[in-house]
Amino acid sequence: MWDRIRRSGTRIVDSLRTEPPTGGRETRTHNLFEAAAAYVSACAEDDQDRIDEASAWVSPEALSFGVNELACRAVIALARERDESPRTVARALLGLPAA
Template sequence: MWRELRSCLRTRASRRSSGAGPAARRPGARPPNLLEAAAVHVAACAGDDRARAAEAEDWVSPEALAFGVRELACRAVLALARERGQDPQTVARELLGLPAR
């Protein structure tokens, strides 16, 4: 999973350096908010859909996307922690394959 995320981030960096960015939003559609962009981006990266991830990257600035991804990660860890009856730190470490403290 992390390899795919790194690949998506590299693709985003190369697109940014080539001049693609927020100005390339979908014509005629309401602009997606940063949480929509983050949800699409993360789901696309998880599903190895680089084209969809790149599309979501164009919807908002890189900073907004990074904030949205962090917000999504926090909400996901909290939801899993509640569901499992565990501490959020334990769940986060488990998801990353880190040893328990």
């Protein structure tokens, strides 16, 4: 009896999966921060194939959040390194005049 319940549960869970079955191969899922790091580095290197690949790892909303978080952390780290305010660093990176 428990075996039938387990098989039914497995079928239900499998039907809810959004990714196609892998045919026995284990696939690795990526989190939004991995996707953001891959996406931003691919953009910096102008590698469209890697941009497309990283974009497919997570939803557009999650990727946007990850890119935003990466930008904030990068500006903070650079500001600490330069001993400047994050605002000054962000404006300098974008080529804007000092406020």
